[in-house]
């Protein structure tokens with residue numbers, strides 16, 4: 001029998017597929033043709049059946065799906081990294097952080113947004129993150145598309161800053177148009193991106209959330225999302241202050257209110273959700289909504305603002321929990337799964353490394369409504385694949401590859417990153433463009449942003 005042909009084969013790999021059954025092939029291989037995975041299985045079977053144009057030998061190391069970061073303010077990538085380092089002395093860091101952010105965000109023009117997303121793309125890809133969801137905070141979503149064209153990552157974007165009320169959260173940006181008429185008129189403009197089935201940058205619906213929108217706007221946004229079969233995304237209940245603000249305006253707990261007005265559904269993707277009271281678990285579980293857990297955001301703002309994290313418990317009860325970094329301040333993409341693990345352990349709870357890897361891959365695809373074609377290593381899905389290397393001591397002796405790579409080595413073992421069948425990172429280096437060019441642009445942009453915000457140094 002003649003062998004079938006494919007473009008690329010990854011062999012000698014410990015493949016963790018993140019499929020529904022949790023299938024692993026400790027001695028596995030993957031065949032890729034064009035953009036798609038055409039076969040995955042035991043190395044012996046795949047190598048017998050398929051002839052490949054080129055082969056990657058994984059050296060027995062871990063291979064997993066491309067990671068999906070479900071909450072990242074793409075065009076503020078450098079903002080969080082440039083705020084000053086201070087002791088909050090037990091006080092709420094929120095207002096201080098917001099003030100530092102505001103000057104830098106108000107300085108963002110198209111060129112500066114592009115510089116931010118370019119550096120983000122490099123950071124993501126070298127960390128094995130192949131897809132990012134922006135919550136509608138890129139003033140010009142085309143800058144995300146341009147950076148994606150250059151670097152090759154995937155993203156989902158939304159119409160920027162649809163707000164018609166003022167909440168306690170950061171929302172007063174010079175470039176953000178405020179008001180219900182503007183918001184209702186602009187809902188859904190990014191969805192045109194979904195007409196191209198091969199588009200790397202797609203569209204969903206976001207409102208800012210956490211006090212910045214009315215019931216009317218939220219319901220209108222959800223309706224547009226339902227009609228287009230896309231995700232409806234917003235920030236919600238990050239801290240005790242946010243939840244109590246909603247308690248006052250709704251006269252009840254926000255998730256109870258949202259269920260009652262008919263806002264909740266399977267395409268809802270709510271970010272943070274750290275503060276849930278006992279009567280809010282039911283609405284979350286009954287609706288099938290997805291939560292984006294931001295573990296490093298949680299610890300940055302600290303115990304003062306948080307209650308015990310509900311995520312391990314909700315995960316056990318079957319709620320779809322995904323992961324998002326939000327904005328990189330004192331932690332990066334590689335820290336997400338470790339921090340989530342540590343937060344759970346710290347509270348006497350447990351989420352396994354395998355489940356954390358699922359949260360950061362297939363669960364993100366489910367939340368986006370993309371799981372039919374993305375998020376796991378299965379024949380018929382797009383070839384978004386991360387190949388790890390074994391060049392650090394943390395992954396030896398080779399015994400529990402998922403724990404060793406995602407918790408101990410973090411991003412350090414990301415070697416080869418493939419999106420849509422194309423190798424974008426090889427040997428830890430970007431293939432499509434010169435990394436130095438991105439760094440130079442980032443440095444110049446950083447200087448401009450600091451100057452605008454009056455941040456010295």
Ligand SMILES: [Zn+2]
Pocket residue numbers: 071073135235271326
């Ligand atoms: Zn956010």
